[in-house]
Amino acid sequence: MKKLFPLFILIISITNVMAQNKAKVLVLIHSDNGGTYELAKEIAKGIETDNNATAVIKQVKEPQNQKLKNIPVATVDELPTYDGIAFGSPVYFGNISTGMSEFLSKTVNLWTNHALEGIPATVFMSAGSGAGKELALQSFWNSLAVHGMVLVSNGIRGYEGINKTIPQGNTVLGTTTMASLKDVERPTKDERELAQLQGKNFAKIAFALKGTLNKKEIRISEKSEDFNQILKEKNIILPQVPKPAGNYKPFVRSGNLIFINQVALKDGKIFNPGKLGIDVNEQQVKEATKVTMLNVLSVLNEAVGGDLSKVKQCVQLTGIFNTKDDYTNHAGLMNTASDLAVDVFGEKGKHARATYGASSIPVNSSVEIQAIFEIE
Numbered sequence: 001m002k003k004l005f006p007l008f009i010l011i012i013s014i015t016n017v018m019a020q021n022k023a024k025v026l027v028l029i030h031s032d033n034g035g036t037y038e039l040a041k042e043i044a045k046g047i048e049t050d051n052n053a054t055a056v057i058k059q060v061k062e063p064q065n066q067k068l069k070n071i072p073v074a075t076v077d078e079l080p081t082y083d084g085i086a087f088g089s090p091v092y093f094g095n096i097s098t099g100m101s102e103f104l105s106k107t108v109n110l111w112t113n114h115a116l117e118g119i120p121a122t123v124f125m126s127a128g129s130g131a132g133k134e135l136a137l138q139s140f141w142n143s144l145a146v147h148g149m150v151l152v153s154n155g156i157r158g159y160e161g162i163n164k165t166i167p168q169g170n171t172v173l174g175t176t177t178m179a180s181l182k183d184v185e186r187p188t189k190d191e192r193e194l195a196q197l198q199g200k201n202f203a204k205i206a207f208a209l210k211g212t213l214n215k216k217e218i219r220i221s222e223k224s225e226d227f228n229q230i231l232k233e234k235n236i237i238l239p240q241v242p243k244p245a246g247n248y249k250p251f252v253r254s255g256n257l258i259f260i261n262q263v264a265l266k267d268g269k270i271f272n273p274g275k276l277g278i279d280v281n282e283q284q285v286k287e288a289t290k291v292t293m294l295n296v297l298s299v300l301n302e303a304v305g306g307d308l309s310k311v312k313q314c315v316q317l318t319g320i321f322n323t324k325d326d327y328t329n330h331a332g333l334m335n336t337a338s339d340l341a342v343d344v345f346g347e348k349g350k351h352a353r354a355t356y357g358a359s360s361i362p363v364n365s366s367v368e369i370q371a372i373f374e375i376e
């Protein structure tokens with residue numbers, strides 16, 4: 001047993017070195033109905049076939065489709081860290097999908113920093129009837145060529161083996177599938193094999209080119225800010241996300257906007273409750289406003305999966321205060337919330353704002369805040 005131990009360590013070390021030497025390939029997709037994801041899994045399988053590369057599948061945005069919710073969302077800044085990227089999207093009107101297009105439109109900073117130059121790229125797509133599929137693949141190439149990526153085509157690889165009695169998604173630019181053709185399950189068995197071949201060939205190229213770029217020269221000038229770290233440094237502790245009191249959700253995401261409404265709930269009860277000028281004074285309402293804004297931030301943190309660097313802008317805050325009819329200093333009260341937003345998010349915390357008085361507020365809170373944030 002004693003003799004076996006060093007051998008065991010040696011095997012582990014060799015395995016680690018081998019893993020480090022493999023090319024790291026990102027399979028980056030947008031998918032509405034899962035067709036692109038089906039192809040992505042085959043591409044990833046192909047990438048790992050020869051043991052010279054590892055594949056990770058990520059998507060460009062939070063999906064609407066529950067089936068896709070476990071696939072991680074990629075950030076733009078991570079793209080240059082890969083040795084190759086296989087891009088997949090649905091065909092939209094002979095073009096790449098809007099989801100993929102939106103993501104690529106956020107890569108301007110990578111482009112101006114030449115950050116993707118020389119990194120191999122390959123493309124695959126899911127179509128409906130297949131109308132315009134090669135145009136769509138080519139439109140993918142347009143964007144990637146502008147980035148200076150090394151475009152890896154498919155040629156006629158795998159053509160010999162496919163069943164030619166049914167329509168197949170083989171193209172010289174990349175594998176496709178035609179989801180609305182019903183005679184066989186899509187992707188077909190052959191399309192899956194073509195996608196695997198594409199992945200396998202792509203891994204070979206990514207592996208061969210790995211390390212030929214001096215990645216140290218890559219500078220991303222606009223690094224995303226670590227707002228969670230800022231919270232820590234400023235000793236701002238986010239409370240637990242308050243539970244909804246009815247048939248609604250703590251937040252709703254619509255596109256890239258997050259909508260949140262909170263009252264001054266702290267440790268299960270309302271902090272400094274009541275009407276200003278009768279039950280509470282201005283200082284107490286300001287403290288309740290801070291408690292409410294911390295609740296907003298806590299819900300926001302949940303909405304971005306604990307990564308506040310995804311926050312792009314605090315768009316709007318609306319403060320509603322439980323005041324008497326003749327009260328006019330709502331803005332002074334709301335500054336507590338606005339200051340906190342700017343304290344945490346800096347320029348990105350500056351927002352449009354509305355404030356007003358109400359004759360009563362639910363659960364006798366002295367304040368309610370409605371917030372809209374834009375996130376990645």
Ligand SMILES: Cc1cc2nc3c(=O)[nH]c(=O)nc-3n(C[C@H](O)[C@H](O)[C@H](O)COP(=O)(O)O)c2cc1C
Binds near residue numbers: 034089132
């Ligand atoms: C806005 C829009 C435009 C589309 N345009 C085309 C098209 O030009 N050609 C085509 O074959 N399919 C087209 N489709 C169908 C999708 O490409 C097809 O449903 C695809 O399989 C979706 O991929 P997914 O399952 O990964 O979401 C379009 C779909 C949408 C929503």
